[in-house]
Amino acid sequence: MSKHVAVLMGGTSSEREVSLNSGTACADALEGEGYRVTRVDVGADIASVLTELRPDAAFNALHGPAGEDGTIQGLLEILRIPYTHSGVLASALAMHKERAKVVMRAAGVSVPEGLVVNRHDAAKSHPIAPPYVVKPVSEGSSMGVIIVRDGRSHPPQILASDEWAFGEEVLVETYVAGRELTCAVMGDRALGVIEIKAASGGWYDYDAKYAPGGSIHVLPAELKPNVYQRVQELSLTAHQALGCRGVSRADLRYDDTPGGTGALVVLEVNTQPGMTQTSLVPDMAAHAGYRFGEFVRWMVEDASLGR
DSSP states (O other): OOOEEEEEEOOSSTTHHHHHHHHHHHHHHHHHTTOEEEEEEOOTTHHHHHHHHOOSEEEEOOOSTTTSSSHHHHHHHHHTOOBSSOOHHHHHHHHSHHHHHHHHHHTTOOOOOEEEEEHHHHHHSOSSSSSEEEEETTOOTTTTOEEEOTTOSSOOGGGGSTTOOSOSEEEEEEOOOSEEEEEEEETTEEEEEEEEEETTSSOOOHHHHHSTTSEEEESSOOOOHHHHHHHHHHHHHHHHHHTOOSEEEEEEEEOOSTTOOOOEEEEEEESSOOOSTTOHHHHHHHHTTOOHHHHHHHHHHHOBSOO
């Protein structure tokens, strides 16, 4: 009898569309691996849906709040359904960027300097000297991220607008120039390092992440061997410090600009990294020798409770 896997996708967060794409890709692959798969678009009735389904495991392909912040993980613990990725505490911790930084810093991981401020205050005057980055405290996929360039006289006014949909508090961090790097962790090993370049030449925003051809993935990243290894070490240390399980992905900046600081910092750890055809983690898994089907199979077989 093949294992019955419920693939949880969609949800109500701002990353719903990405989650549907991730979930569909994973569900297709798991069917190809011989699993019995039920695709579940997660709504308010998810507890009763899962109680009725009683799957052997839940593959969590949700992104953003409610899927990545410990809440769905807590529900799966209560229902005693083994699940993929990180558990309740690690998910909640990694989702709150500022709290995650405190834990990572304590573990010896370099993180950007920054502070949490009310969005209206951040709109009145620069919280720190430009250049800096404003980001929601608990969002993913570059949602709501604003780069305030050097020499800009006023802070972003969108922060005081009714259109701002990402919470009352924002994280303001020193902008780190240089290269955008990312590294996945699978179990207890770091995979390869990717340098991400937006095809437009701009920064790696939501469109660059998810539009086909929107970004260029350089794998392996062209770094000096000691820097490449350091990225892997930092990613694994951050994963372990936050208590992550299964697969995670660390995003980093490396300032190798002429006359730059040489800083290598971890921006955040994603406990539910994207699994679409344009996503980074499947690229890294393939580079490590895993077919996509093998990769998602590993994640299902790794599923457990008490994560």
